[in-house]
Amino acid sequence: MVELNALSACDGLLPVEHGRLTLREETLGAITSLAPFKGQGKALSAALQAAHGVGFPAPNRMEVSGDVACVWTGRDQAFLLGPQPDAGLGAMAAVTDQSDAWAVVLLSGEGAEDVLARLVPVDLRPAAFPLHAAVRTELGHMAVSIMRIEAGLRIMAFRSMAATLVHELSDAMAAVEARRRLS
Amino acid sequence: MRIPCPICGTRDRREFYYQGAASMLDRPAAEAPLEVWHDYLHLRDNPAGGTRDLWYHASGCGSWLVVERDTVTHEVLGAALVEACDAD
Numbered sequence: 001m002v003e004l005n006a007l008s009a010c011d012g013l014l015p016v017e018h019g020r021l022t023l024r025e026e027t028l029g030a031i032t033s034l035a036p037f038k039g040q041g042k043a044l045s046a047a048l049q050a051a052h053g054v055g056f057p058a059p060n061r062m063e064v065s066g067d068v069a070c071v072w073t074g075r076d077q078a079f080l081l082g083p084q085p086d087a088g089l090g091a092m093a094a095v096t097d098q099s100d101a102w103a104v105v106l107l108s109g110e111g112a113e114d115v116l117a118r119l120v121p122v123d124l125r126p127a128a129f130p131l132h133a134a135v136r137t138e139l140g141h142m143a144v145s146i147m148r149i150e151a152g153l154r155i156m157a158f159r160s161m162a163a164t165l166v167h168e169l170s171d172a173m174a175a176v177e178a179r180r181r182l183s
Numbered sequence: 184m185r186i187p188c189p190i191c192g193t194r195d196r197r198e199f200y201y202q203g204a205a206s207m208l209d210r211p212a213a214e215a216p217l218e219v220w221h222d223y224l225h226l227r228d229n230p231a232g233g234t235r236d237l238w239y240h241a242s243g244c245g246s247w248l249v250v251e252r253d254t255v256t257h258e259v260l261g262a263a264l265v266e267a268c269d270a271d
């Protein structure tokens with residue numbers, strides 16, 4: 001039997017710090033896409049609530065209960081973050097394991113919104129993007145999901161884009177920090 | 184330019200892909216005359232004023248939208264889903 005070592009998507013790339021800004025990788029456990037079948041949205045939400053303590057999120061929102069989160073990621077689609085999905089969910093939705101498909105990073109520190117303002121065409125300041133808000137948008141030309149959690153702004157990008165994601169964010173962090181030093 | 188996605192809210196134009204005139208939704212019957220198919224495939228109005236176009240919210244929710252806008256003032260007048268979400 002070959003001994004294989006699991007590497008995270010941002011292995012060797014993170015953490016990165018620029019002044020008061022920090023970018024680090026997050027490990028969420030399982031990432032499962034849930035796409036409710038026709039007419040099954042409410043039933044799926046109820047089953048999710050019973051099994052995992054979170055409902056199916058409204059657009060631009062995430063639902064959180066302890067270590068479990070369910071984040072809206074598109075039309076009739078959400079990701080369950082954390083636990084292995086209850087087997088019963090498969091009766092109401094297309095359920096796919098995407099745990100190894102995503103690079104998940106957390107941007108935190110004063111000025112995190114200024115960093116993303118350079119890369120993302122959505123207003124992510126707290127007044128417009130409060131706790132547990134979530135958007136599907138783009139960062140540069142990469143498709144991303146962004147959500148606000150207590151610890152900062154979480155960004156999920158395709159795993160194959162991990163190095164580009166870190167590069168773009170790190171450059172913007174350095175630029176924001178340089179400007180702060182000048183002012 | 185911003186487009187009011189009925190699902191995501193008002194979002195920047197760069198999140199959207201432009202397809203063309205919304206008349207593409209009015210597909211003729213398979214046995215329709217050749218002239219009707221020719222009109223559907225190739226002939227487009229070029230209005231000065233209100234127009235209806237198909238846009239895809241590629242970097243957002245992934246919905247096809249019919250966006251109404253004014254080609255003279257560039258005002259975006261509204262957007263509607265081509266098909267309603269069907270999970271609920």
Ligand SMILES: [Zn+2]
Binds near residue numbers: 188240244
């Ligand atoms: Zn949308």
